[in-house]
Amino acid sequence: MIAIIDYEAGNLTSVQRALAHLGKPSVITGDLWEVMQAERVIFPGVGAAGKAMEGLKKRELDQALLMSYQQGKPILGICLGTQIVMDWSEENNTSCLGLIKGKVLRFPEDEVDGDGRKLKVPHMGWNQVQLRRKHSLFEGVPPESEFYFVHAYYPAPENPVSVLGETCYGINFASVLYSRNMIAVQFHPEKSGRPGLKILSNFCAWNGKEHAE
């Protein structure tokens, strides 16, 4: 069973519907034991970092995630879930889980695009991911694929080894992070058409052991 962690951070049913479409049963749960018993864990989220961390701690789900990570269980972070695994977020000055070293920063407001237009924040819409390393999560996903992003903050990991993929929006930022049995994507695979579904399906098949090249 796949546990989709519910910490009152946004609508999680779209992730569940995408998994159902792939024939993968899942449970949306805020229960520590249910997360502990799950075979794999998806950690989504829409909203603000401060409130999300509060929600996690209130239910001891931060502990459930740390233990799942220690156990080597495959974990997939999505959007805000990807930011929460870092040390600290500029959003609400929030101490986060610290599974990956680094900060979460807000997009600079003064960046301009190729036509000299000011870049809009949040970064919302379809954009590409340049893979820096190979990983089975992206197997069978065409390199020119685009993914649906909605975010005003981005992860800035300290160690380039944690960066699996990068996306350009005024600046290059880490859009896919990786550490052992955890992969975290800044975009929404559940809203990214067929390439997104392929990533979810690859995640369901990933043993959490095999490393990026």
Place this chain on the structure above:
Amino acid sequence: MLSKRIIPCLDVRDGKLTKGIKFKGNVDIGDPVEIATFYYEEGADELVFYDITASSERRDIMIDTVRRVAEKIFIPFSVGGGIRTVEDMRRVLLAGAEKVSINSAAIRDPDLIHRGAEAFGSQAIVLGMDVKKVPPSEKTPSGYEMVIDGGRTSVGLDAFAWAIEGERLGAGEICLNSIDADGTQQGYELPLTKLIASNVAIPVIASGGAGSIEHILDVLTQGVADAALVASITHYGTYTIRQIKSFLYDKGIKVRMTW
């Protein structure tokens, strides 16, 4: 860089499309779920559903439609029409829509934008604007006025000022429809689109007037829109989404070509 989005708009009444879509040998299809799936497979970047169901008791039909669409397509879609309260928004979003669009209700109760953004985040709140060209006056200095009830009622509100106010209140996106251009197939209202899109920091979807593939190019370049809403031009098979995107791609516009 972000891709420019092509967004088909589907009008729904009592759970059926108001105009059947002709495709695959001119078969008339009235089921919104089937058409949504068709456009999803065809490479639409997003979908807009506009519910024109008159009576509120039949609104449950739309919620059911939204739920069925969400099971079939895995791209964002928004739902507009008849959304008047935060509770209305919640029902549509929980049923699986990514965004809700509010139009007349936001003019009558501007704080609804703020309450919606507080509850669900700005990214979920689209401000729908129906705009009519008027002679510039003290009340409407931009020469564009907000209208409601499908363009029948003027509200004496300047469209430019309303866009700025909508953004301030927390709208995450603007869907900008020109009543004058709508249905003419003579092209989008470029000056209006450019005026709004270059003065707000949120994305603008241009709507109304697409009759040719060049019109779409124009609104994304000269009109500096972030996305183009299409209806008749794709519904009646004049162009497919892929043809539109290939054309734009050849003109140097960044669009999503793999799906």
